[in-house]
Amino acid sequence: MRPKVIAMDFYANLKIWIRSKGTLFWSLAFPVILIFLFGAIFSGMDDVEYSLYVQDLDDSDMSEVFIEVLKETGVLSIESVKDDINITSYIKDENIKRLIVIPEGFGEDIKKASFDTSVTVTVSFYLDPGEQQSNQVVKSIIFSIIQNMNMNISQGRDIIKLKEVSTMTDDFNFIDFFLPGIIGMTIMQSCIYGSIERNTKYRKDGILRKLLTMPITRAEWIFAKMLFMLFLSFISSALIILVGVFVWDMTINITPFMILIIIASSFLFSGIGMIVGRFVKEEETADTAGGAIGFPMMFLAGTFWPVDQLDPVMQGIAKVLPLYYINEGLRNAMIYMNEAETIRNSVIVIVFALVFFIAGLVLTKWHED
């Protein structure tokens, strides 16, 4: 590999990119516009229903009142769980996202507490750490209800306490959820389309045929193109992050895993583009095919809203989509700082990237028939 050739090719790509208003728009302006728009639209807005399972071990008037209040918020759909069920295995088997347990003696203890200041009652809140966004909303609802009850019973002493069975410390809002999704989406778009263009337009225009007769190796060509795609991914990501930090006052962590996921995603989607380019000859058809892959993936893989709000079938689909793991990985690496989830998603993304990029290399027709 000759560094000079790669540098020159990179430079030519840069010039072409800067002069192409379309690509410039999609890779830079579009994600920024989305961040502005959606940030403004969604800040403070929430009208979705979240499921909440409730096991009432007390079954008293007081516990019924508590459940009634939860229902009246209109945001939670309450499902009751029989009191003889083992919670730990139930959550696992039924894939329950959120569940609270009202302990036995809940009503009695609250009555006692109004004269005995040493008595407290603990409501346990089990939550799935992979569902931070929705959990956050539900947690704040339950919490404010408990605050209210404490206020009414004892003028503010913490009689009823909420015990979380999963660690959730920070306070996240929609833009925190949204921004990593936009990074994933932008990388997906520019890499799929960039790679499709190289494999269909360049083929039709004879540029690939010409390259075959020139002293450039396949490795040099691929390396130069991937270098440019990485550059594009990082430029887009950096711009999106800057808007997040300076406009929406976000706390974003630039971590090695974030970088790793961005690199892997660029390879992954370039590979997908190569595969599309192999099977579709016409440039326009190829773009349509690229869109047909990119758009549904964007909506299903949790770019704009949490996947756990989709119906179970859709959730199942989401979990085979590489973009889902990119989104989750980026969120955990940049925002939630959940190390275990970051590593898990990164590994999945890297595996996807290897599979698709190698498949792309193998399937690409380097010679004509």
Place this chain on the structure above:
Amino acid sequence: MVEKIVRCPECSKITTFYGNPGDCLSVTCPKCGIKGKVTFKKTVTTENVAIEVYNLKKVYGDLIAVNDISFSVNKGEVFAFLGPNGAGKTTTVEIIESIRKPTAGVIKILGKDIKTSFNQVKEKIGILPQEFHSFEKLTVRETLEYFSMFYKKRVNIDDILDVMDLRSYEKMLYKNLSGGLKQRVGVAISLVNDPDIVFLDEPSTGLDPKARREVWNVISSLRNKGKTVFLTTHYMEEAEYLADHIAVIHKGKIIAEGSLEYLLDKYGHGSLLRIKKCKDPNAVEMLKDKGFEAESEGNGNISIKIDYKDKVINVLSQLRYEGIDYDSIEIRRSNLEEVFLHLTGAKLSEENT
């Protein structure tokens, strides 16, 4: 096949004979009928040969796109591969350029078998693929710089711009150029490494007559610089105007090969002398009596086949001698269209529509 040009010792007619190296053929002068022998050189010295193609075959499913063809291209000549659309020109040229793989056959470029040594040849060839379109968003100069950086040997970009008459467009984006200029840039790109052999696949297709002329001038200048040019075309005028050597390809087969003169001589009707509005109805008979191949075309027009140039004078002197008056004369040369018609029964230009 090799060619040998021979002058008849009797009537001085120049004829091109074809044969295999080492062959000794008995030949007859087409004009005066005298018999003689022609010996062809034993070895084709590869020193003079740029491209050698042996028994090349390419099959696509049921279709034999290129059917067992052999030919060679000499250094410094413009070799035209002439044939209608779908004849197998691009398939052949792209196999020679190692873009496609042959079903069978051996190809050597500058003496090197491309199957094993194509990488050594890359520096020495320049190609313009059929319907080539370069990067839309690069200027002419940037385009040439881009394609030249891959090569060890590079021509100064300013020199190419001057030679190709592209100087005034160097800052224009490729996408804004006219069709003719795009093709000129395409040819210029194929020259950035100062190649010995230039492959041009239908360089003037789709251009208007003026732009086509410009491309022709460029190709002529390549020959003048001593480059070997492998040109494919379906325009017979292009082959007539540019080529030193023409191979006519039809349905994957080379059906005729040689210099323009040879092809016209062998397959054309020769030149025709037309006597317009001849005043004597017996003129045709008189000319036939004198041994000329004369025919009446109606309206008093007579056409006489001319197979050597003095014949024109002979015909005209005969007419004057007999005191036969006429309005005017016209000499029509045979062309490749007629050669193609003769060989295939079809018109080249019609096969392309």
